[in-house]
Amino acid sequence: MAVIKSAGILLYKRDNLLKVFLIHPGGPFFKNKDEGFWGIPKGQINLGENFLAAGIREMKEETGIEVSGKEFISLGTVKQKNGKIVHAWACEGDWSGLLICKSWVTLENPARSGNFVKFAEVNRAGFFTVEEARKKMNAAQWAFVERLENILSKKEI
Template sequence: MATTSAGLLPFRRLPDGGVEVLLGHMGGPFWARKDAGSWSLLKGELEPGEDAHAAALREAAEELGLELPPSSAPDLVLGEVKQRAGKVVHAWAREWPQPGPDLSRISSNTVEIEWPPRSGRRIEIPEIDRVAWFTPDEARRVVVSAQAAFVDRLVEALAE
């Protein structure tokens, strides 16, 4: 059965009228030297019976290790996408007021994985090993391919 995740795409407006989105780079040895396709929304799986929007906010706070900024307007609904492996991801966007989070303070929660695969050896890795701000064009280049739709939907919503 395909899993369902929910995530948040924080964004900030730039003085020149542009926008940047905050993405997380997936942690662990498999992703360590990868760039394109190795960045993601701040997201995670829903707990049984959990509201998807609440899960998105919980997961984003856990992956950043920081409190999210209060929302001055309702979070923008970005809909859902189905990723290549079948996972369905629901997403929202929230504006992060300037100056934004101190990225040096990011401290992701960790997860245990088997590494190398089928070795029986377990290691603990951060879910997200770093975060960065990206313009929409940069974000489309590095984000998990199905999630690029969320960047497009945010840009369209902000243009209206």
């Protein structure tokens, strides 16, 4: 089985404290799940697409936020529990508060019912302090926030 690779963007801002932008997956499975289920906007790479371009595209598709033209910081990769390899970049920016998700998923719900439901891939988003993000985030993706903190602290010296 081929390893699934995806790319994403960790948007951040600094107003006294570092805050990172996270999304929560939509759909019935994630409806009542919070801690450990938030992550960065990310998705699979299209054939012939480079990783950063895929991350920028996924950010726009999943949130409506346009980040092309920004300065990006490579945060490397992580391997999630499901085996997926995630490549990430960070960039500084803000968000209007309006979530515009253009990515939709169709699932059979309940399973084997013959009833198919279409829902947004992302149902919530927001900026969180590092402390809040630690509780909310997918455990593997937390490494991206730690790497960003380390890089930004070196830039401030």
